Amino acid sequence: MSTAEIWGVLILAVIFSGLMGFVFGRRKAPGGQNEIDNLTQEYEKQLSQQQEELEGYKELVHEHYDTTADLFKNMAGSYKKMFDHLSTGYEQLGNLSDKRVLPERAGALLDGSDTYESKVNDFMNPKTNDEDALTR
Numbered sequence: 738m739s740t741a742e743i744w745g746v747l748i749l750a751v752i753f754s755g756l757m758g759f760v761f762g763r764r765k766a767p768g769g770q771n772e773i774d775n776l777t778q779e780y781e782k783q784l785s786q787q788q789e790e791l792e793g794y795k796e797l798v799h800e801h802y803d804t805t806a807d808l809f810k811n812m813a814g815s816y817k818k819m820f821d822h823l824s825t826g827y828e829q830l831g832n833l834s835d836k837r838v839l840p841e842r843a844g845a846l847l848d849g850s851d852t853y854e855s856k857v858n859d860f861m862n863p864k865t866n867d868e869d870a871l872t873r
Contacts, residue, residue, distance in 0.1 A: 738746075
């Protein structure tokens with residue numbers, strides 16, 4: 738075989754290999770329907786797993802807030818019992834000739850009114866008159 742024949746056979750082999758690679762490559766092209774179906778199933782599985790985790794997290798948050806609400810309700814009831822006890826003790830044991838400070842202060846705290854500040858000042862400075870309270 739001459740050099741020209743060897744080169745001719747090599748060129749034909751390269752062209753034939755290229756055509757065969759192209760044909761087989763097109764037959765099993767990336768992104769084919771089978772691969773797309775597999776990816777879709779995988780992503781749907783991951784999505785359902787994430788949704789289950791989210792639902793579990795939501796349930797934990799819901800349980801946490803339910804427990805917090807119950808504890809807060811119990812705490813508020815305990816504070817009310819303590820306030821009632823202190824009010825009763827104040828009325829029974831306190832000097833009733835003085836001004837009733839405890840119930841007024843507690844009522845102002847519960848109402849959140851602006852009169853609380855003037856009552857605190859009156860309690861701290863019992864000799865102040867109403868004119869001083871108005872100028873504050």
